[in-house]
Amino acid sequence: MRALVLDRPGSFRVAEVPDPVPEADQIVVQVECCGICGTDLHILAGEFPPTPYPITPGHEFAGIVAARGADVRPDLPVGARVAVDPSLYCGYCRRCRAGRDNLCENWAAIGDTVNGAFAEFVAVPAVNAYRLPDQFDGQLGAMVEPLACAVHGIRRLGLLGPVSAEPTVVIGAGTMGLLMLQLLLHAGAGPVAVVDRVRYRLEVARKLGAAQAVTDASALGDVRFAVAVDATGVPEAVETAIGLLDRGGRMLVFGVTPAEAAIRVSPFRVYNDEITITGSMAILRSFGEAVDLLSGGAVDPRPLLSEPLPLEGYGDAVDRIRAGQGIKWHIRPI
Ligand SMILES: [Zn+2]
Ligand SMILES: [Zn+2]
Incomplete structure (x- = not known):
């Protein structure tokens, strides 16, 4: 089969590699679509420490069951469409x-520590596969993984169920910010304001229901927010977001900042205003809920998606992401 191979940081090629063979508890998935996310850029740059090289990355994917190990349950037949939770937890x-599980001491993940889905085929544990309804295509299926991360984040805020409408702000209108926007509105939060430097992303945010979409937080005026989400990973943006909180406010640190970054927070304010600052890391039993939210139409990722590129277009897609073009880029290996 053909696969993207990163030989070492900064060096990738499309190569002919052996087809994966399923172990007893695995299925082989023929990959329909695999998304490129910020973690992939870190893996490409050698900035994601658990990564072994060479590796085939790719952890946001969906496809068709192509082969089954001997112990795989019957409800995952060859030909079934699945999305795959990339999380590999030790369980003990x-x-x-x-x-x-997401804080597992032996954390591993498909496409991060073992070969992933920028390939025609990938072998995965059958327990990680979720069957998708018929109306899902590959691109929709590949959005389950990022949405599952957002669902975990919203749960960490304690917000997934119906909430009373309160002013909410999302910093960053990339893929994660726009999924967060939709989840927050679905949960009953709002009005939701969105801040991003890129104007066409703000247009998408408005179409998806943002009450305000501005290029700078200073344009939000004197409003104080009950909930703030950072979906940029820029330390200054996290500081700004905390500064926008009302008394009793809740802050979700969702974007991935550099590990050594620091911010200034007033401990008096955290005490006196009872500010809650929480984080969320990847996926925690939120994959099935993400499938339901997409199939029920509560979240519509279509406005975020660019036309998929072939495996050979990986470098092109990375360049476009770095140039700030588009929102979500997918690779279609077949
Ligand atoms: Zn990702
Ligand atoms: Zn563990």
Whole structure:
């Protein structure tokens, strides 16, 4: 089969590699679509420490079951369309046993620490596969993974169920910010303001229901927000977001900042205003809910999607992401 191979940081090629063979508890998925996310750029740059090289990256994907191991349950037949939770948890460390699998002491993930889905085929544990309704195509299926991350983030804010409408702000209108916007509105939050430097992303945010969409937080005026989400990973943006909170406000640190970054927060304000600052890391049993939210139409990722590119277009897609073009880029290996 053909696969994208990163030989070392900064160096990638499309290569002919052996077809994956399923172990007893695995299925092989023929990849229909695989999204490129910020983590992929870090893996490409050598900035994601758990990555071994060479590796075939790709963790946001959907496809068709092409082969099954001997122990795979019958409800995953060849030909079924699936999305795959890339999380690989050990199940026996103290955090897994406490139900916090995403903080597993032996954390691993498909496309991050083992070969992923920028390839025609990928072998995955059958327990990680979720069957998709018939109306899903590959691009919609490949959006389950990022949405599952957003669902976990919203849960960390304690917001997934109906909430009373309160002013909410999302900083960053990339893929994650725009998924967050839709989830927050679905949960009943709002009005929701969105801040991003890129004007056409703000147009998409408006179409998806943002009450305000501005290029700078200073344009929001004197409003104070009950909930703030950072979906940029820019430390200054996190500081800004905390500064926008009302007394009793809740802040979700969702974007991935550099590991060594620091921000200034007033501990007096955290105390006196009872500010809650929380984070969320990847996916925690939120994959099935993401499938439901997409199939029910509560979240519509279509306005975020560019036309998929072939495997050979990976470098082109990376260039476009770095140039700020488009919002979500997908690779279609077949
Ligand atoms: Zn990702
Ligand atoms: Zn574990």
